[in-house]
Amino acid sequence: MDKNKILELNKKYADLNSYYGYIIQVFGFDQETIMPKKALNKSGEAFSYFMNEYFKITKSEEYINFVKEAYKHKDEFNDEYKRLFELRYRNLMRNESITPELNNKLTLATQNGFAKWLEAKGENDYSIFEDALAQMIKVGNEAIELKKKPGQTNYDVLLDEYEFGNNEKILDEFFSKLKARIVPLIKEIKNAKKKINTEWLHRPVEINIQKNLSNWLLHFNRFDLERGYIGEAEHPFTTFPSKDDTRLTTHYYLNDFSNNVYSVIHEGGHGIFGQNEPDSYYQIGLEESMSSAQHETISRFYENIIGRNKAYVSKLRDKINELTNGEFSDISLDDFYDEINYSAPTFKRTESDELTYSIHILIRYELEKALINGKITTKGLNKEWNKLYKEYLDLDVENDNQGILQDVHWAQGMFGYFPSYALGNAYGAQILNTMKKDVNIEECINNEKLEVVKDWLKEHVFKYGSMLDAKDWIVKITGEELNTDYYLDYLENKYRKIYEIEK
Amino acid sequence: MDKNKILELNKKYADLNSYYGYIIQVFGFDQETIMPKKALNKSGEAFSYFMNEYFKITKSEEYINFVKEAYKHKDEFNDEYKRLFELRYRNLMRNESITPELNNKLTLATQNGFAKWLEAKGENDYSIFEDALAQMIKVGNEAIELKKKPGQTNYDVLLDEYEFGNNEKILDEFFSKLKARIVPLIKEIKNAKKKINTEWLHRPVEINIQKNLSNWLLHFNRFDLERGYIGEAEHPFTTFPSKDDTRLTTHYYLNDFSNNVYSVIHEGGHGIFGQNEPDSYYQIGLEESMSSAQHETISRFYENIIGRNKAYVSKLRDKINELTNGEFSDISLDDFYDEINYSAPTFKRTESDELTYSIHILIRYELEKALINGKITTKGLNKEWNKLYKEYLDLDVENDNQGILQDVHWAQGMFGYFPSYALGNAYGAQILNTMKKDVNIEECINNEKLEVVKDWLKEHVFKYGSMLDAKDWIVKITGEELNTDYYLDYLENKYRKIYEIEK
Secondary structure, eight states: OOHHHHHHHHHHHHHHHHHHHHHHHHHHHHHHHTSOGGGHHHHHHHHHHHHHHHHHHHTSHHHHHHHHHHHHTGGGSOHHHHHHHHHHHHHHHHHTTOOHHHHHHHHHHHHHHHHHHHHHHHHTOTHHHHHHHHHHHHHHHHHHHHHOOTTOOHHHHHHHHHSTTOOHHHHHHHHHHHHHHHHHHHHHHHHOSOOOOOSGGGSOOOHHHHHHHHHHHHHHTTOOGGGEEEEEOSSOOEEEEETTEEEEEEOOOTTOHHHHHHHHHHHHHHHHHHHTSOHHHHHHTOTTOSOHHHHHHHHHIIIIIITTSHHHHHHHHHHHHHHTTSTTTTSOHHHHHHHHTOOOOOSOGGGSOTTTHHHHHHHHHHHHHHHHTTSSOSTTHHHHHHHHHHHHHOOOOOSTTTTTTSOSTGGGTOOSOTHHHHHHHHHHHHHHHHHTTTOOHHHHHHTTOHHHHHHHHIIIIIHHHTTSOHHHHHHHHHSSOOOHHHHHHHHHHHHHHHTTOOO | OOHHHHHHHHHHHHHHHHHHHHHHHHHHHHHHHTSOGGGHHHHHHHHHHHHHHHHHHHTSHHHHHHHHHHHHTGGGSOHHHHHHHHHHHHHHHHHTTOOHHHHHHHHHHHHHHHHHHHHHHHHTOTHHHHHHHHHHHHHHHHHHHHHOOTTOOHHHHHHHHHSTTOOHHHHHHHHHHHHHHHHHHHHHHHHOSOOOOOSGGGSOOOHHHHHHHHHHHHHHHTOOGGGEEEEEOSSOOEEEEETTEEEEEEOOOTTOHHHHHHHHHHHHHHHHHHHTSOHHHHHHTOTTOSOHHHHHHHHHIIIIIITTSHHHHHHHHHHHHHHTTSTTTTSOHHHHHHHHTOOOOOSOGGGOOTTTHHHHHHHHHHHHHHHHTTSSOSTTHHHHHHHHHHHHHOOOOOSTTTTTTSOSTGGGTOOSOTHHHHHHHHHHHHHHHHHTTTOOHHHHHHTTOHHHHHHHHIIIIIHHHTTSOHHHHHHHHHSSOOOHHHHHHHHHHHHHHHTTOOO
16 A cells, blocks of 8 residues: 555544544533433433444555555654554454444443442432443443453553553552552551541532632633633543544532532633643644543643642632632631641542542552452442541541542443553652753742743643553653652651651 | 344444533533633534544444445334334435545634634624635535535525425515514504503622522422533533433623523423433434424523513512622512513524514525525625624624624534524414413412423423424424414514514
8 A cells, every 4th residue: 555545544543543533522512411311311322322333434445455554654654643653553453353243232232331330429329320331341341352362461451551561560550559558547547646627628608709710720720711612521531522622521529629629620621631632643644542540630630730739729819819809818828738638538539639649549449450350240330339448548438439439430331441640640749840841830820921831741741642652751851750759758748747746 | 124134233333322412412502602712723623523533433334334224124113213223224324425534624614603603702803704604604615515415405405404395485484474563563563652661670690699590480380400410601502412401501791680580491491301301212312303483483482481571570570689689679560570471672683572583683684595506705794794683683782793703503513503493483472372271371380389380391292393394393292383473473472462563
């Protein structure tokens, strides 16, 4: 196949990918923000149909032949095309054995799982979701068996899909390091003399005011609202229908304004990443090729490293006082900062503090690893969940909504995604260490010049997101392989200082 | 082809129609409520792709053969299938000559037109839209030329598509009757001694309160909010992605709460029609086969005949006082009713009163008839528009947003739709006359039992919407062909009473 033919077919399939990607993203957004729950079945049917149509395209002889030829000739193209052709080929090989029938079965199982999860949440009863979850795992494992390479566990297959080159062995080691330093620190904080008042953060803030605050935060962080939208969803997420259409969601609670604040900053981080990829990636179809760990690196960088920084908290305090006519003006900046960073085990991952967060991930990691590898079943999985919350966080989960039903991931068939959050935390702290050499973050925040942070990330981080796998990306950015010490040192320093605990 | 094969293929194509219909409706809704404007081009491209894919399905040999066979055997099926097969055949014949290329050209021209219209509105400058509108008409006329039957004008082709059997001759006569009685009445009101105070309706009502009012109104009218959603859009509309997913839109103005009230009641009327079709129509693919005039009959019935009825206005007054802690309690019911029904020429169709409304339609009818028939061009069309507003309503249009850019219809390629509104008004008044024999509407409103109205409509009106063309439908409901006198009498009686003008 000659070079022009390859370029022509690449254009064709990049367009098709963007059209189907478009409806899949808009559909997904719509399902979780707007669609009446009673309509989920019908929409699921339509959704499955189009997913399957797209799947057929990627199974066509022409497409398969194009991908193989493009891969064979990849060295004749520039770096971006080369990367794109490598990714196309990797994906093709990965899904080579998946038939349209099996793919359709997967989609239907997922649609049903999502509907049952919503129903289960409505009733606060995991048992409603149990069988649908088992079915998702069963069908998922059928696909895994077809993809599995020698030496891989079933869960390894999923980990490798989210993060190329990742496996249980690497993550077991990663999580054991986190566990070894974070769990004792959580205990030290529990026993620390200093106690932080946790009441005032729950003063009511009108939803309309919170909405204004969301817009202000996104603008402050330099998310481009003219190319984006904020909706509301049970479980906040971000989606990217097209270059100029990045959609965040958040949720509003009258008595918990900071919940929205950190959802918006987190999702806004995903959005800023998406909005600042090079245009050339959109032209050839390389956009949004970054992994979930890469994406979570940025969202959690904004949420925690930027958003929970004292300079940022000071700006937030000023703004909320301005919007509420001084409702929080009796709280000193030190107290405001402490409360925002208050650390204590909680039931919900998304509401957990920066320190306990990775332990929530550890629990999910252990459960999904055992589930996918067939060591445990979905039967009574809520009890397993509750057992681990007791063991690691000393919490007694009282009901399923407080426990296993809280996250949307499994309900959407996303097994193997959770570790990305913890990896993102670690990558973020490592990137911070490098960024600090060029950028004074506190100064940027004080001067309301977050474009400096954004531009640095654009130049040193975003540009390589779609070009490199996470493990190579972090080396390119920081000159060093993943080094968990940056993250653990960052946590120790921050929390020992807040809780006045000597080392 | 045997009966089972026909049923099997009907199921296949009903499903495909519902899947594509689904994304087209959700896309359309999304474009006007959520999508950032900057993303319109990309979404338009994706939209066109799927429209074209669907078009190809309806052009496939299998589909064409199925429709012809089903039509041939239609008498072997029950009435619903028979009607469905007739409609499928009618549509097939209508679009027989349209190639996928021409269809794609139409879609692209429309997408571009819509984007340019939005831009023009942003700049308050019709000239930005002028060329795109010309292009839409040009491509539209290419399609019309292929469809035209002997004796039809170009505009007749469009009228017949919206209302089977309709043409300029019928409508010229219809509108001349309206003109003959409404225009003099408008003048009488202008010269009437009684003047209605128009100020208090513009007292500010917080948007949140208006949103609560919207929900209350829909519930009051028995729109099922568990199978529906209210969004916000520049130009309110209703869409029906699936049986349990009926979406209305409205807009909120701080100083014009009644604008939202009557948008919501109007769109809610469309929604009630959609939600109350027989289930069997959804099973075979006959749902939403009613014409636009049939739909507007119901939406305008709710908006005007129900919603502007004194009993209804009394309920509205109570509710708005309850929600605003008595902001309107100094206005007597008589004054409230008069103001809600205040009649005077205005620039905007959607904000016009029940009496002047059809004159707005008359103006659009005359312009689009001349445009499509090539008697005038889009060049300087805003001036033509303004001339007619001066002539019929004695108004001096000051700018394009106040004038020609106000409606979304032409921007979406909907030429020939406007007369449906006026026909709907006339049908509605004729239906009222019949309904009154069974139902005491005022009593239903006073007792907050609007399900009685809904159920009567379901049994006598909605059930036949997809089964009969409008001209036969009105006979089935009222025992009489369209008789414009009911409407004109209704208007005369109502407005002579309000303005205390003797006959």
